[in-house]
Amino acid sequence: MSYYTVSKRTIIALALLLLSTLTATNALAQNRRASLVVGEEATQECNVSGKVLLQTRTDNNHGRIKVTFKHNQSEYIVYTNRAGYYEIPLKTRNYDISAEKTMYLRSDTLGFHVNCPQGDPVRVLTTTLRSGDSVDNGIIDLDDLNFITAELGTECHFLVFEPLADVNVDCKINILDLALVGGNFDLSEPTPWQSPLTSPALSLRAESDSE
Numbered sequence: 143m144s145y146y147t148v149s150k151r152t153i154i155a156l157a158l159l160l161l162s163t164l165t166a167t168n169a170l171a172q173n174r175r176a177s178l179v180v181g182e183e184a185t186q187e188c189n190v191s192g193k194v195l196l197q198t199r200t201d202n203n204h205g206r207i208k209v210t211f212k213h214n215q216s217e218y219i220v221y222t223n224r225a226g227y228y229e230i231p232l233k234t235r236n237y238d239i240s241a242e243k244t245m246y247l248r249s250d251t252l253g254f255h256v257n258c259p260q261g262d263p264v265r266v267l268t269t270t271l272r273s274g275d276s277v278d279n280g281i282i283d284l285d286d287l288n289f290i291t292a293e294l295g296t297e298c299h300f301l302v303f304e305p306l307a308d309v310n311v312d313c314k315i316n317i318l319d320l321a322l323v324g325g326n327f328d329l330s331e332p333t334p335w336q337s338p339l340t341s342p343a344l345s346l347r348a349e350s351d352s353e
């Protein structure tokens with residue numbers, strides 16, 4: 143009888159000890175999983191890349207275009223290379239994106255979600271900036287037409303030449319520049335960003351290398 147009692151107590155004690163050990167282990171594992179998830183979200187980062195085109199420019203010399211990714215009060219700025227390509231490391235977040243350059247209307251897209259996936263780290267974001275804002279005030283209107291009209295007939299080898307009036311950057315200020323302003327007349331910034339495209343990194347790099 144005594145042997146049975148001791149054994150029963152021992153079994154109960156062992157069971158309680160085992161239960162508390164399992165509970166503690168499970169809690170520890172849960173805490174570890176939680177901290178891993180938080181840590182992963184905080185450090186997920188990938189290269190976001192794309193191209194900004196300038197309307198009417200076909201010479202592959204787009205100059206450096208400013209692209210800004212904004213998240214809350216933080217701004218992440220990158221400049222394109224002269225062919226219009228950019229690449230910037232960003233974390234998984236929502237961003238308001240702007241592309242801007244003098245003489246062109248700014249292009250915006252709001253709340254774009256950058257989600258850095260495993261094994262496919264690059265997203266391709268492309269837009270085209272509208273030309274004709276020679277009087278650089280964010281709207282294409284009569285002021286721009288008058289500004290260009292005053293420079294008609296001049297070419298860039300003249301002693302006096304106003305590059306801001308040369309909308310298509312062909313070294314001549316003529317009817318083509320006026321026509322481009324006419325085509326965008328009354329547009330104002332921001333113009334919408336083109337639908338963001340998602341594509342593997344290889345597509346962008348292949349396109350870039352071919353130019």
Ligand SMILES: [Ca+2]
Nearest residue numbers: 275277279281
């Ligand atoms: Ca203007």
Ligand SMILES: [Ca+2]
Nearest residue numbers: 308310312314
């Ligand atoms: Ca021109």
